[in-house]
Structure formats: structure tokens, C-alpha cells
Amino acid sequence: MTAFILVSGMFTGTHVWQETAARLTAAGAQAHSVALTGLDGPRAATGTGGIDLETHIADVLAAIDALDTAADQRIVLVGHDYGIHPAIGAADRRARRVDRVVHLDSGLPRNGVPALAALPDQPLREKYAGWEATDGDAGGDTNGDADEASDGVLPPPAHDEWPRWGSTAGVPGTALDRLTALAAPQPLGTLLQPLRLTGAVDSVPTTGVLCTGNGSSIEMVQMLVGLGDPALRALTDPRVTFFELPTGHWPMLSCPAELTDVLLRAAAGEGHRLEPVDATAPPAHLGPFLLDVPEVPRERHGTVDLHLPDAEEPRPAVVFVHGGPVPADARPTPRDWPTLTGYARLAAEGGAVGVVLDHRLHDLTDYPRAAADVAAAVELVRADPRVDADRIALWFFSGGGLLAADWLDTPPAWLRCLAATYPILAPLPNWGLSGTRFRPARAVAGAGALPVVLTRVGLEMPEIAATVEEFLTAAKDCGADVEVIDVPHGHHAFETIDRTDEWRAAVRRAMRTVLALTGPDEAP
Template identity: 70%
Template sequence: MTAFVLVAGAFTGPYVWRDTAARLTAEGAEVHTVALTGLGKGSAGPGVAVDLETHIGDVLTVIDSVVEKGDGGDIVLVGHDYGIHPALGAADRRARSVARIVHLDSGMPQDGVPALAAVPDQRLREELARGGGEPTGELLPPARDAWPRWGSTAGLSEAALDGLTALAAPQPLATLLQPLRLTGAVTAVPVTGVLCTGNGPGIELVQLMVDLGEPAIQALADPRVTFFELPTGHWPMLSCPTGLAEILTEAAAGGGHRLKPADATEPPPHLRPFLLDVPERPRERAGNTDLYLPDGPGPHPAVVFVHGGPVPAGVRPTPRDWPTLTGYARYVAGHGAAAVTLDHRLHALTDYERAAEDIAAAVERVRADPRVDADRVALWFFSGGGPLAADWLAAPPPWLRCLAANYPILAPLPSWGVADTRFHPVRAIAHAGRLPVVLVRAGREMAEIAVTVEEFLTEAERRGADVEVVDVPEGRHGFETLDRTDSARDAVRRAVEAVLARLTA
């Protein structure tokens, strides 16, 4: 018999597991919900601080009680949200007793890092981090309309949201601020990640991160690590308890999707050849930019290509040398416009401001080049670089003749915790005026990104914005190196033609 030990997240307690636990029990499993001190059970006593170690102790108590029963069942430890921190801390000390750890829409806590680092609300993280001193007191639970700051409420009924609010408890601050301490023993325990795509990235996007080669992510391609997706928000035990129970049962049996590790014998998808056979062209490299000039005298209109991300700082080659960007740049230069590729510092979700500064500086350097027509410039954004388009949509300068975007993220994902950021193209399109926009839409886009594209198009239509959509019906995210089909090639040609037509109009 499998024994599930379920640990709830911030502000919540065992009650959130009621329906999921009932379904697991009906399937023959043994289920234990952990009551964390101050959340699911009373305080630690007068004058006693509740911290992460307190909650680790709560989880250890449940694990030890299951082991003492001696029924020989496998313990599957499930941590949701903040709950993964005490779950991992306990598993590190009882690694031989735990058969599998399930990260339920949670992060990847590391030794020495507090749970605060995983709090999605960026402003709250900064506020608490500035507090200093000995952590005391409690963080009040969200009001009913403030839960989205902690994760997407997609899929929750009104009654479920009412119940979540009514039963929420204050979170002891020290549980978020005390660093997690791991000996490394927990690395021997198999892991399953359950990704809620209504709240954050799905399996395909995680695979792209692995392909980029970031060392910290490579562990996710270990054969002992499996993944599942749920098309719902951050609280699947409330929005789809039956589906979650089925996934947990399959995870306990070792099921799930396994990521493909980086293969040294073949290039990763983003380094495969561009889908068009474009002749080589000379380029001029200066600082973080490469300039490709067309034939003939200038000044020439220019297209500046902005890569996506986040891209880890140590990735080589850097994005301006990736085949997609160099392919577009050579193709554009061959059709009469200067093309620019650049590297910017979008290495983490917190780097959008730095990346925006890099782009603005690069654009001004390009416009200052006498071979470039400073009054005819287009900006072309890709993937996770999409949010960087917001500044240019919100206040288009007169020299910006066109803005293009390929398979872009056009609104912050809920798990980013920055819904009020300036990097929000869906909101910025209201101020775009007559700026032409060319949007290249992948038909097989990841669900979590496709939602932002449709939100953008809906708002653009409502605002009367000038948006031309170039569809790639069977195209995937990054189709230029993944889909060597006639329709994908035609989409590239049509997109370039549309941008150049607006540059020369």
C-alpha cells in the first residue's frame, strides 16, 4: 500500500486536501495530511517562535508515525507551494524512508535558500528581504481578491475561493525567512514534478530550459525525475481533485514524462540550422551588437532582433549567434535593410529592467550609425523577450515604424508574481496608436504562452490596434529550427515581407 503524506502550502492547512485525499483513499491508498504548526494546528506555545525547522519537525512526526506502523508501504511525500520546503527538509533526514517526493506546482528549493525566494509576489519578496533582524510576527493571509498574487486561481469555483479565504491562516514569517538546510541525502530520492500550466511553465518549456544547458536545470533530465501537467491554476487539489489524485497515483508507480538530457552528439533545438538556406553575409561586431548591412549605399532602414529568455549567463554561444537570429538577420540584409542582433541581460525573471536598458542603448547606437536611417527602424521580439515590447507599445517613438513578435509571451505568467509590472504588452497595446504590429503565431504553441497571445489579440481588436497575424498552423515554439516545412518557410518570408513593407512605407 502506498502511503501519501500531503503537505499544504502557505496560509493553508490539511483541509485543502479533503477531496483529493478521499479519492486516493477510495483507490486503496493510505493518506496522511500534515498539520503544520500555526497553520493546521495550534501555535508552538507562548514565546516559542515558529520557523521552517518547526514545520520540518511536523512533517518528520508524520513520516515517523507511518514508519512505526511497519506495514511496509512506500511513502510518497507531496509538497505544494511552500509545503515543498518542510517536505524536502524532512525527506533529507529520512531519505531511506521516503520512496518519492512530489513537487506540486512548487519550486526547486536549494540548500541555504529560504522559502522567501519562491514567493511569487516580487514586491513582497523585496519588502520582507529588507526587513532585516530576527524574523518575528506573521504574514496575514490574502484577501479574497488578492490570491492571484500567490498563484493563478484558474479553475477555482466561487465557493472554493470563498472557502480558501475563510479558512486561511497567517503564515509565520520565520518559516519564509529561515534558510533550508539540506545535507544532500535527499538527492537519492526519486522526484516527480506536477506542473500546473494555468500558473506557470509546462513540460515543453522546462525541456527548452534543459536544452539551453543551465547546470542547475540539468538535474531535471535525470531518469529518476518524472513530470506531469495539469491544465489548471495553482490549487489543483481544489480545482481538479480527481485529476490530481490520478496523477499522484501514477507518480507513485514511477509514471510520468521524462525530459530528454542534453545530447553531446547533436545540437540542441535552438542551435539547429535555420529553415531557410540564406547566404552568409559579413557582420560588424561592436559591444553587444552585430550589424549586418545590405548592399548599396545607405542610409538603410533597420530591423533590430531581440532574443527571448531568460537565458543563463553562461550559455555559449550567446543568442546573437543562434541560427534563428543570424538567419533572420542575413535574410533581412539580403532584402535591403540593415539587421541587428544583440545580447541583452535577461538571465532571470528579475532581469527585465536590465534587459530593457540594454535594448534601448543598442537601438540608440544603431540609429546613430550614419549608414542607418534613424527614422526608419523596426523592433522584432522573440519568445520570452515579448514582455520587453511593452515599453515600445506604450510610447512608440516616431522613428519606430513597426514592431514584430514571434511566438511571444505577451503577459507575465501568473507564477512570475509581477502582474503589475510595466512589462505587460497586453496592457501596453492600448497606447500603441497607429504603430503597425506583425505577430507570428505558432499553431502548436505551448498552452501557457498561447493564452497570453490570445489576450493580446483580443485587447488589440478592442483598442483598434494595427495588428497583422502571420500564422504557422503546424509550427512549434521556435519553429525556425524545429519545423523545416514549406508552411514554416512561407511564414518566415511573409513575416519579413510584412515588416519591410512597413519600414519602407
């Protein structure tokens, strides 16, 4: 018999699992939802002082130890949202008893890192950064406020604030009402105390259940693995499986029947397995550019590369802004990726200075400093005597698309064109950026007469395609000047996958359009 131990996320208790637990029991399994101290039962009402992550790990350990060791039981730990942190902590200490850990729309907890780092709320992460407690003492806090923070609470969301913590897509109104009514304050100590792991949990098989309505998908994870992030390499282990659910962050409330089926299949070892990275072959993003373009002189200025046309008078410049996040230790860095250098050379062939830069978008929290890097690079380019400072285009790719917001909101007079290729144009729900300025779909209202050239791929990941449609709807409402170049059979990052006439034509058309708007004499 399989015994599921269900661990809820922030602000919530055992009540969120009621229907899923009943369905698991009806299917012949056992289901035990864990009452986390301070979030469930009397302590939720009487106070949360002294409650930290270790308290919740102890709650999960108690649920494991309460099961009959003599019975032939397979224990599956299910951690939703924040709940994956105490679940992983407990599995590390009972690795021989736990058969599988299910990450239900949750992150990948790491040793020494508090749950705060995984919260989908950047302002909150910034507020409490450096206040993590280590072995009961304040770590990194110079103001003496860490103990106070650890003993405090995070108030539960109001009814209309739940999307700040994850998409509520699919949750019935009555269920959202109940979720709000029963929500409890989250003890800050549970978020600030670093998780301590021995490594024993690494031997336990895992399953990730990704809720696509919240911004996650198997295709996206596979793409991130392909970029070479060391933290994600373990996900290609055959003991790791994945499922998708077409819903928001609360599948136990929006689709309990489908969630039950997925949990039962996960317990049986089913699910999608990622393609392992072939260490003997270059990753897709390092494959050749889909067009044959001539080499041109290249100059390196710090983190900025200039690909120079054959011209004596000042020329327009096209600044190419890569996507991300890209791991900080990725080598080569993006400005040496064949696709980006290919675009820059194509621009130079057409008479413009092609510019590629490395910016510091290494994590979802890095958008502010990546935006500063792009702004600094643009100023460096405009100051170059070989560049016509009044004829500049900016071209954004993929996750770099959010960086377009600043330029759309208040376009400078010298910005002749803004281009975006398979961009993300609104933060995904689980990115924690909804309250920040990095939302092109909102910023486009300030674009005025600035021309926008958008390359849209027909086989885009649905969660990204939704942000493009949101942008186009907003652009239409405000009368923005947007030209859409469709690539019906194109995937995200299609230039790195293969070469087709359709894809070549789309790249050439986009470049011709951008160069015409910046005013060079020729176009490729």
C-alpha cells in the same frame, strides 16, 4: 501500502487536503496532511514569532517518524507551492525512508536558497531581498531590520487577491470562499531562512505535477532543458517523472479526483519522462536557420552585433530581441544563435541593418534590466551614422515578448514597426509579474497607429497561446494595427525544428512586411 504525507503551501493548512486525502484513503492508501506550525491549529491564532523554515521541516519530520517503521510502507511526500521546501528539507534528512517526493505545482528548491526566491511575486522578492537569515543571524542586511522581518508575517490574501499567488482556475466559488476564510498569515521566517541540504535527497525519485492553467507544462520544461540550463539537467534522470493537470494552482480544490489519480500513479513510478539531452549533438536552438541567407559583414559593439547591408547611405535597422530566460552561462550567447543571425542576415539582404543583442534576461526577475539593455542597444544603433535613426523596427521572440510592453505603451515617432514571433504577450500566472509593466496585452492600448506584425504558430503551447489571444482581443478592442501571420503547423521556435515550405514562407512574409514598413528599397 503507500502512505502519502501532504504538505500545504502558503497561508493554508490541512483543510485544503480533505477531499484528496479521503479519496486516497478510499483507494487503499494512507493519507496524512501535515499541520504546519503557525498555519494550522492554535499557533495560527496566537502568534508566529520564531517560526522559520526549520520549524516546518521539523513538522514534516514528525509526520514521517510517526509512521510505523515496522510496517511495509512506501512513503510519498507531496509538497504544494511553498510546502515543497519543508518537504525537501525533511526528505534530505530521511532519504532512506522516503520513496518519492512529489512537486505539486511547485519549484525546485536548492541548497542555500530561501523559499522567498520562488515566490510568484516580484515586488515581494525585491522588498525582502538580502534579509535572509543564516544560522539564526541576519545575512546581508545593513539596516538591522532582518530580525524584525523574520519575526513578522505576510498577511493572507483577500478574496480577490489569490491570483497573485497562483491561478485559481477551476476552483469553485464556495471553495475559494473557504480558502479565504481559513487562510492564515505566513510567518516571514519560513520564507527568509535558506534551505540547508546535505545532498542525500538527490537519491530520492521525484515527480513533478504541472498545472497548465498556472503556466507550466511538460513541453515548456523540455524546452528549458534543451537550452542547457545546468540546474535542469537532473530532470532528465529516469527516476524523474511528470504529469500535467489542466487546471490552476489549486488542484486539490479544483479537481481532487484527477489529482488523486495522478498521485497514485506517481507513487507507482508512472509518468512522462523527459528526453535526455544528447551531448554529442547540437541542441535544437543551435541548428541551422531554415532559410539559406548569404553572409554579410558583421560588427560587434559590446553586447550588440550589427549585420550590415551593402549600402552607402544610412539604412533602416531591425533590432531582434531574443527570448528567455536564458542561463547566464549559456554558450554561445543568443546573438550567435543561428536563428537570430539568420534573421539579421535576412534583414541585411533586404537592405536594412540587422541588429542582434545579448540582454540579461537570465531569470524571471530580470525583466527590468533586460528592458534597460534593449533600450541601450536601440540608442547605440540609432547613433550609428550608417543607420537612419528615424526608421527603426523592433522584433521580439518568445519570452522576450514581454519586453515589447514599453514600446507599445508609448511608441516613439522613429519606431516604424513592432514585430513578434511566437511571443509571450502576458506574464504566465506563476511568473509573479502580473503587477508589473511587462504586460503587452495591456500596453497595446497605447500603441496608437504603430503597426504590429505578429507571427502566430498553430501548435503553440496552450499556456502561451492564451496570452496571444488575450493580446489580440485587447488589440481589437482598442483598434490597434495588427497583422497576423499564421503558421498553422508551426511549433514554438519552429525555425529551429525543421524546414518546411510553410515555415519558410511565413518567415519571408514577416520580413517583407517589416522591411516595407521601415522603408528600405528592397525586400528579400
